[in-house]
Amino acid sequence: MLDASMARRFAAELIGTGLLVFFGAGMATVTFGFRAFGSSVAAGLLITGVAFGLVLTGLFAVIGPISGCHINPAVSFGAWLARRISLIEMVGYWIAQMIGGLLGAMLLWGVLVNSPFYSRSRIGLGATGYNSLSLLHTSGGGAFLIEVVLTAVLVLVILGATRINAVAPAAGAAMGVALALVNIVGIPFDGASVNPARSFGPAIVVGGLALSQLWLFLVAPLVGGILAAGAFLLFSEVGVGAGARAQPAMTMAGAEEGVPEAAAGRAATTTPAMPPGSQRVVSGGTTTEGGAGQAGQGPASGQGSASGQPPPTAPGRSASATPPEGNRLKQSAATSGSGETIVV
Numbered sequence: 001m002l003d004a005s006m007a008r009r010f011a012a013e014l015i016g017t018g019l020l021v022f023f024g025a026g027m028a029t030v031t032f033g034f035r036a037f038g039s040s041v042a043a044g045l046l047i048t049g050v051a052f053g054l055v056l057t058g059l060f061a062v063i064g065p066i067s068g069c070h071i072n073p074a075v076s077f078g079a080w081l082a083r084r085i086s087l088i089e090m091v092g093y094w095i096a097q098m099i100g101g102l103l104g105a106m107l108l109w110g111v112l113v114n115s116p117f118y119s120r121s122r123i124g125l126g127a128t129g130y131n132s133l134s135l136l137h138t139s140g141g142g143a144f145l146i147e148v149v150l151t152a153v154l155v156l157v158i159l160g161a162t163r164i165n166a167v168a169p170a171a172g173a174a175m176g177v178a179l180a181l182v183n184i185v186g187i188p189f190d191g192a193s194v195n196p197a198r199s200f201g202p203a204i205v206v207g208g209l210a211l212s213q214l215w216l217f218l219v220a221p222l223v224g225g226i227l228a229a230g231a232f233l234l235f236s237e238v239g240v241g242a243g244a245r246a247q248p249a250m251t252m253a254g255a256e257e258g259v260p261e262a263a264a265g266r267a268a269t270t271t272p273a274m275p276p277g278s279q280r281v282v283s284g285g286t287t288t289e290g291g292a293g294q295a296g297q298g299p300a301s302g303q304g305s306a307s308g309q310p311p312p313t314a315p316g317r318s319a320s321a322t323p324p325e326g327n328r329l330k331q332s333a334a335t336s337g338s339g340e341t342i343v344v
Contacts, residue, residue: 013093022105029123072155151228152231155229
């Protein structure tokens with residue numbers, strides 16, 4: 001049964017994928033369909049790639065806390081293989097993303113059709129393709145290979161950037177930069193899909209040759225997602241093993257309490273040890289601790305406590321007199337972590 005939380009995530013993926021296709025494919029259409037890049041193809045590649053990256057970065061800030069901002073069936077497939085989402089969630093994400101891609105393409109077409117210079121058969125809709133649809137006239141095999149490699153890189157970056165201890169702003173920036181990079185590299189070869197939903201929507205709306213080549217852009221990114229998930233799991237296992245070897249040693253007492261030796265050492269230095277015969281002075285009063293100075297231990301303590309008088313002193317010597325040189329005790333003061341003064 002579809003609960004409210006899952007419905008929110010599916011809706012976020014649908015909207016996010018639609019916006020990615022609308023802005024990203026829209027920029028590709030304006031740049032390469034209308035030849036807005038002028039005399040510099042490199043400028044067109046750069047601006048289109050950056051547009052895709054900026055859209056993903058902005059969407060991550062909005063729907064990242066809701067659904068993770070996959071907006072790409074290959075990313076959802078990799079997340080499922082990495083055991084981050086369930087099979088039911090992955091299927092739901094796929095359906096939402098495909099619908100979102102189609103709606104985004106239809107919205108883009110609805111905007112462009114109002115221009116007298118637009119022709120669906122001539123301008124297209126930013127659709128991906130190979131052979132005659134490629135700037136470099138890349139073959140089908142070359143397009144398949146470049147899609148696998150670029151998608152694997154993109155999904156691996158996204159899985160790494162969205163791990164548990166990752167910083168959210170850095171994750172969004174890393175995802176945006178990765179998508180921009182793979183688009184800049186891949187557009188000359190086949191239009192740079194790396195996202196089945198991004199190719200699905202425009203191909204359905206445009207039809208023709210783009211639709212007949214759609215199968216490649218549905219299959220190749222999923223293969224890339226498999227490779228990315230395998231590499232991510234491999235790196236994660238290696239990291240866990242190295243982290244286990246780097247754990248600090250445990251003391252016997254710390255092992256029982258689950259406290260590392262380093263923490264136990266810090267705790268031990270918080271309160272200085274009380275040497276025998278020392279006195280702890282608290283708020284002007286003297287509390288005798290340690291050695292023969294503890295109450296109820298030793299003859300001196302017994303004499304003082306039984307008569308209520310201080311222990312007798314030698315004739316001719318005051319209680320504060322300095323003992324002979326052989327018995328002289330060094331006096332020192334140490335301040336504990338709680339502000340108490342210890343006199344030895």
